[in-house]
Amino acid sequence: MDEVRLEADQLYKSHFGKMISSLLRFSNDIDLKTAEDLVQDSFSAALTSWEKDGLPVNPAAWLFRVCKNKALNKIKESKKFSELFVDEAVYPGDPVLAVFPLDDQQLILLFACAHPDLSPKVQVVITLKYVVNLKVEAIAKILGMTIDGIDKLLVRVRQKIKDEKIFFFEPVAEELESRIHIVHKILYLIFNEGYKSSWGKELIREELCEEGLLMTRALLKSTIGNKETSALYALMLFNASRFKGRFGTHGELLDLEEQDRASWNRDLIGLAFYHLELSRGELISAYHYEASIAGIHCSAESFAATDWKAITILYTCLLKINPNPFVELNYAIALYYSGQKNEALAILHKLETEPFFSQYYLLHASLGKIYFAEGNHILAKKYFTDTLTLTSSPAEKGFIQRLLEKVIVTSRYDP
Amino acid sequence: MEKFLLLVREDLNVLKEIGQEEHYKGIRLMMKWVESLSESGNYTGGEPLLTTGKYVSRDNVLSDGPFIEAKECISGYIFLQAENLEQAASIAQTCPLVIQEKMVMEVRPIMTLNKTLLDG
Numbered sequence: 001m002d003e004v005r006l007e008a009d010q011l012y013k014s015h016f017g018k019m020i021s022s023l024l025r026f027s028n029d030i031d032l033k034t035a036e037d038l039v040q041d042s043f044s045a046a047l048t049s050w051e052k053d054g055l056p057v058n059p060a061a062w063l064f065r066v067c068k069n070k071a072l073n074k075i076k077e078s079k080k081f082s083e084l085f086v087d088e089a090v091y092p093g094d095p096v097l098a099v100f101p102l103d104d105q106q107l108i109l110l111f112a113c114a115h116p117d118l119s120p121k122v123q124v125v126i127t128l129k130y131v132v133n134l135k136v137e138a139i140a141k142i143l144g145m146t147i148d149g150i151d152k153l154l155v156r157v158r159q160k161i162k163d164e165k166i167f168f169f170e171p172v173a174e175e176l177e178s179r180i181h182i183v184h185k186i187l188y189l190i191f192n193e194g195y196k197s198s199w200g201k202e203l204i205r206e207e208l209c210e211e212g213l214l215m216t217r218a219l220l221k222s223t224i225g226n227k228e229t230s231a232l233y234a235l236m237l238f239n240a241s242r243f244k245g246r247f248g249t250h251g252e253l254l255d256l257e258e259q260d261r262a263s264w265n266r267d268l269i270g271l272a273f274y275h276l277e278l279s280r281g282e283l284i285s286a287y288h289y290e291a292s293i294a295g296i297h298c299s300a301e302s303f304a305a306t307d308w309k310a311i312t313i314l315y316t317c318l319l320k321i322n323p324n325p326f327v328e329l330n331y332a333i334a335l336y337y338s339g340q341k342n343e344a345l346a347i348l349h350k351l352e353t354e355p356f357f358s359q360y361y362l363l364h365a366s367l368g369k370i371y372f373a374e375g376n377h378i379l380a381k382k383y384f385t386d387t388l389t390l391t392s393s394p395a396e397k398g399f400i401q402r403l404l405e406k407v408i409v410t411s412r413y414d415p
Numbered sequence: 416m417e418k419f420l421l422l423v424r425e426d427l428n429v430l431k432e433i434g435q436e437e438h439y440k441g442i443r444l445m446m447k448w449v450e451s452l453s454e455s456g457n458y459t460g461g462e463p464l465l466t467t468g469k470y471v472s473r474d475n476v477l478s479d480g481p482f483i484e485a486k487e488c489i490s491g492y493i494f495l496q497a498e499n500l501e502q503a504a505s506i507a508q509t510c511p512l513v514i515q516e517k518m519v520m521e522v523r524p525i526m527t528l529n530k531t532l533l534d535g
Contacts, residue, residue: 116498116499116501116502117498117499117501117502117505118502118505119502119505119506119508119509120452120455120457120506121451121455121506121509122505122509149514182498185455185456189454189455192454286456322456323459323460324453324458324459324460325453325460326450326453326454327453354462355442355462355463356442356445356446356449356461356462356463357446359439359442359443359446360446360450390443
């Protein structure tokens with residue numbers, strides 16, 4: 001029975017989105033919600049039948065067949081025979097198993113989700129739902145949204161997917177090329193959601209990073225991938241190499257300075273440098289700069305021995321193509337460690353006066369760390385205490401609490 | 416990518432009534448949203464605005480502006496980069512305070528002026 005569940009789970013992960021897009025191609029009478037219900041029904045039917053009679057020889061084919069029959073029944077119910085025949089004329093043979101012009105169905109679906117009219121958040125949600133095949137509960141958890149919120153978003157977007165025929169994406173070279181930036185962004189965001197330290201150690205997050213890496217690799221291996229894809233892949237690999245090192249033995253968050261560099265995965269770092277090398281070309285994207293910065297960190301022997309000067313230069317370039325206060329914050333931190341203390345503090349205090357940014361916990365945490373390093377325990381204490389009120393993540397709160405205690409212990413020896 | 420300005424509009428009467436805690440809670444929600452927009456490369460800047468101000472025309476300066484009587488007022492602005500107007504609008508729609516019906520946003524494409532024509 002466990003074997004049956006495992007097989008069904010795996011098929012769900014690999015086939016949910018594909019079955020839905022096949023159904024949508026199968027008939028215009030099936031809307032997205034109905035298609036999802038039909039696929040869901042087929043999976044429950046499969047579980048019941050397989051638990052009773054054992055696994056069929058080809059479980060995937062079994063599912064497709066059951067799903068097709070359910071779809072045919074559904075269409076008969078709505079008595080729209082004529083349109084059914086039109087569809088059969090368009091797709092001769094077995095329509096549910098129609099062959100796509102490009103063989104990687106997952107990649108085609110990914111490009112379909114990269115519709116330029118959708119916001120990045122919506123693109124990520126539908127990619128997680130129809131390409132990565134995650135359930136709504138998991139998506140809500142990952143994106144820090146409520147299940148209700150995801151459902152509402154999906155209701156709105158399903159209509160749009162139908163109206164604009166978003167899943168009928170034709171993978172022609174021109175369209176693929178114009179969408180590849182958006183696809184990169186989606187993959188970057190998915191990887192980052194998995195990488196965010198605010199969640200602490202959670203298995204689902206590591207899986208998400210893996211999905212991001214696997215899809216980027218698939219893109220790279222296809223004919224569509226370009227040098228920007230290589231840079232993005234290198235960036236992901238650099239970060240993945242530090243995945244385990246970011247948490248201590250008790251699952252507590254460690255910052256770059258505290259991490260045991262021996263725990264970083266050297267193979268992944270090597271692979272990352274290989275891809276960073278491959279990404280060299282005329283065009284330099286934000287991923288190139290970010291990967292190069294990550295590469296400097298990964299190859300530094302220690303925190304102190306890091307080439308902060310090079311990092312500040314890379315951040316200056318990044319700010320030119322992606323100007324925003326979040327990048328500025330990182331730039332300021334790099335400036336501080338490269339020895340340009342006054343310039344760094346000037347930027348941080350400027351950010352502090354901006355009403356939006358003054359509520360950003362990482363700004364206060366950074367100021368706290370810098371004042372602690374400068375031996376100004378009073379200001380360090382103030383900024384860490386402020387930070388505690390600005391984040392609700394237990395992992396981050398724990399991290400700041402630890403720093404605060406360190407300041408208090410050290411300040412006992414203050415004159 | 417094209418540039419857009421999001422004008423944040425809020426109900427003046429509601430703004431007057433909410434306490435400081437509620438106000439800062441709103442700002443923190445906005446902050447989180449802005450953080451995700453920064454990650455996706457869409458956010459380039461923005462600030463909240465006070466609801467006081469001056470309204471200027473050739474003949475007179477009205478010190479408290481005409482908007483004091485209005486129901487809605489512009490309480491902030493955000494600069495975005497987006498693929499097109501549709502995407503900019505759907506980004507605005509993902510703002511948590513818009514979802515909670517605490518604010519509405521006006522999405523305006525920023526005009527690019529032809530420099531050679533301006534000089535001519």
